[in-house]
Amino acid sequence: MMTRPLTVAAAQLGPSSPSKAQAVERMVALMEEAGERGVEFLSFPELSLTPYFATKVHESWDEFFEETLPSPVTLPLFQAARRTRIHFVLPYAERENGGYYNSAASIAPDGTLLGKYRKTHIPGWVEPRWEGLNILEKRYFSGGNLGFPVAALPKVQMGTLICYDRRFSEGYRALALGGAELICVPYNTPSFGQPRETGQETSEVLLRAAAIENQLFIIAVGKAGVEDGAEYIGGSEIISPTGKVLAKAQTEGDELVTATIDLAEITALKNKWDLLADRRPEIYHQLIQ
Amino acid sequence: MMTRPLTVAAAQLGPSSPSKAQAVERMVALMEEAGERGVEFLSFPELSLTPYFATKVHESWDEFFEETLPSPVTLPLFQAARRTRIHFVLPYAERENGGYYNSAASIAPDGTLLGKYRKTHIPGWVEPRWEGLNILEKRYFSGGNLGFPVAALPKVQMGTLICYDRRFSEGYRALALGGAELICVPYNTPSFGQPRETGQETSEVLLRAAAIENQLFIIAVGKAGVEDGAEYIGGSEIISPTGKVLAKAQTEGDELVTATIDLAEITALKNKWDLLADRRPEIYHQLIQ
Numbered sequence: 074m075m076t077r078p079l080t081v082a083a084a085q086l087g088p089s090s091p092s093k094a095q096a097v098e099r100m101v102a103l104m105e106e107a108g109e110r111g112v113e114f115l116s117f118p119e120l121s122l123t124p125y126f127a128t129k130v131h132e133s134w135d136e137f138f139e140e141t142l143p144s145p146v147t148l149p150l151f152q153a154a155r156r157t158r159i160h161f162v163l164p165y166a167e168r169e170n171g172g173y174y175n176s177a178a179s180i181a182p183d184g185t186l187l188g189k190y191r192k193t194h195i196p197g198w199v200e201p202r203w204e205g206l207n208i209l210e211k212r213y214f215s216g217g218n219l220g221f222p223v224a225a226l227p228k229v230q231m232g233t234l235i236c237y238d239r240r241f242s243e244g245y246r247a248l249a250l251g252g253a254e255l256i257c258v259p260y261n262t263p264s265f266g267q268p269r270e271t272g273q274e275t276s277e278v279l280l281r282a283a284a285i286e287n288q289l290f291i292i293a294v295g296k297a298g299v300e301d302g303a304e305y306i307g308g309s310e311i312i313s314p315t316g317k318v319l320a321k322a323q324t325e326g327d328e329l330v331t332a333t334i335d336l337a338e339i340t341a342l343k344n345k346w347d348l349l350a351d352r353r354p355e356i357y358h359q360l361i362q
Numbered sequence: 363m364m365t366r367p368l369t370v371a372a373a374q375l376g377p378s379s380p381s382k383a384q385a386v387e388r389m390v391a392l393m394e395e396a397g398e399r400g401v402e403f404l405s406f407p408e409l410s411l412t413p414y415f416a417t418k419v420h421e422s423w424d425e426f427f428e429e430t431l432p433s434p435v436t437l438p439l440f441q442a443a444r445r446t447r448i449h450f451v452l453p454y455a456e457r458e459n460g461g462y463y464n465s466a467a468s469i470a471p472d473g474t475l476l477g478k479y480r481k482t483h484i485p486g487w488v489e490p491r492w493e494g495l496n497i498l499e500k501r502y503f504s505g506g507n508l509g510f511p512v513a514a515l516p517k518v519q520m521g522t523l524i525c526y527d528r529r530f531s532e533g534y535r536a537l538a539l540g541g542a543e544l545i546c547v548p549y550n551t552p553s554f555g556q557p558r559e560t561g562q563e564t565s566e567v568l569l570r571a572a573a574i575e576n577q578l579f580i581i582a583v584g585k586a587g588v589e590d591g592a593e594y595i596g597g598s599e600i601i602s603p604t605g606k607v608l609a610k611a612q613t614e615g616d617e618l619v620t621a622t623i624d625l626a627e628i629t630a631l632k633n634k635w636d637l638l639a640d641r642r643p644e645i646y647h648q649l650i651q
Binding site: 354359 | 482483484485505506509510526529530531532535536539540564567568570571572574575604605637640641642643644645646647648649650651
């Protein structure tokens with residue numbers, strides 16, 4: 074049987090840097106390391122250029138958002154991709170025509186934008202509910218309006234879901250129906266006072282189930298460490314279509330988690346047992362009501 | 363905060379008995395034990411009255427099916443429910459008006475039928491694919507045509523998914539949208555030559571993810587042990603809305619797995635974070651195409 078190897082990486086990031094330029098510098102360092110390790114495809118975490126600013130009320134927030142890609146501050150990432158020949162997913166805060174989105178762009182080594190996704194499920198509230206850490210994404214972001222696009226990369230069909238999206242099976246399913254073989258799940262997940270392993274466990278169960286159910290690979294990539302007084306769960310990992318964790322972050326900081334996956338495993342699985350073929354969409358009408 | 367305790371059981375069964383009457387005798391023994399242990403609600407495994415006959419070709423198969431409930435052979439179950447005051451889920455092969463279904467009935471202690479579910483997703487093939495164990499449910503069963511009904515029991519809103527259904531997130535979701543607080547998942551899952559723990563692990567990941575995503579309890583109840591040369595995974599378990607395994611079978615035979623769950627936990631979770639409220643059904647149209 075022909076193999077379809079692809080070396081992929083989850084480029085976990087520790088707490089944010091004081092400036093976007095400094096964040097980009099760390100991201101470029103991870104891309105350089107990835108290039109040395111033969112990585113062909115890489116994803117950064119949710120809102121990779123900034124702190125997870127949605128935890129509190131800000132006087133102004135335009136500074137967190139990009140209007141164009143590459144922007145002057147993100148240009149070094151595009152240059153690094155060209156040097157290392159890596160396809161990469163860049164999650165960022167996007168402002169377009171007065172709309173504010175929690176987005177992720179899929180970018181080819183030559184800088185071509187191959188796909189863009191806007192986070193569908195927006196967690197939390199508009200106003201703070203309590204002292205300390207809040208989740209105020211509804212204050213800063215509109216719900217995504219691009220559906221669940223699948224990007225055709227030269228070696229793989231891939232889609233993206235962002236953080237809270239991973240709690241909604243509908244997104245994975247739409248991507249699988251669209252032909253995705255690989256889903257990137259960038260996230261910024263605070264541990265909310267629990268041990269970070271507890272948050273990792275919940276995230277992992279959801280991701281493994283989605284991989285099994287949809288017979289595809291998942292790259293989950295998070296923020297780790299303590300940022301602005303809140304701990305993030307980290308635990309970035311790469312998961313196989315049978316739900317096996319192939320590689321997982323060992324640190325609470327910047328870390329490249331890599332694996333060489335074989336996309337032919339999906340074909341072999343489906344030849345044996347094609348789960349999507351046994352769906353009954355004619356009786357799923359409740360799901361869209 | 364008011365509690366809503368409910369003592370529930372997964373009544374795991376070992377390999378089938380030579381006759382339905384003998385199977386019923388074992389099931390009645392489990393109901394009697396359940397009554398002594400204060401159980402109020404109980405589920406048996408998939409096709410609880412018979413072997414898992416869909417693993418091969420049979421000359422005739424009407425003998426495996428019931429046309430009415432209670433049938434003479436199942437009457438002792440109804441009598442035991444009345445004695446023990448237990449609500450129970452009885453999975454069985456159902457024949458009705460020439461239709462053949464893999465079904466489960468929800469029955470009140472007084473014998474009232476409170477709900478009936480017919481397995482939606484039918485695994486396998488019509489003709490054998492290889493020597494030995496095959497999955498030929500498509501030979502024997504039509505796909506369920508009753509949707510995903512939620513039964514209103516006095517103490518809980520409950521639904522059922524059967525075996526292969528647990529690999530399709532759509533079913534859990536439809537039940538959650540219908541108000542289910544508890545889902546029973548009866549199954550007959552062969553280990554297919556792998557260690558039974560491997561099959562249990564896959565099943566458990568899917569069930570835990572579904573419980574977390576839909577914020578409800580799950581009772582998973584399987585066949586265990588070796589039947590007709592094939593090992594079944596067993597591992598019956600009760601899972602909380604945060605994905606915690608509250609109780610799990612310890613044996614490969616008939617075994618009552620019980621837990622007292624608090625349905626108010628669901629309300630507390632949803633007051634803190636209501637996942638269903640953040641769905642975006644207006645962009646899920648791919649799921650029904």
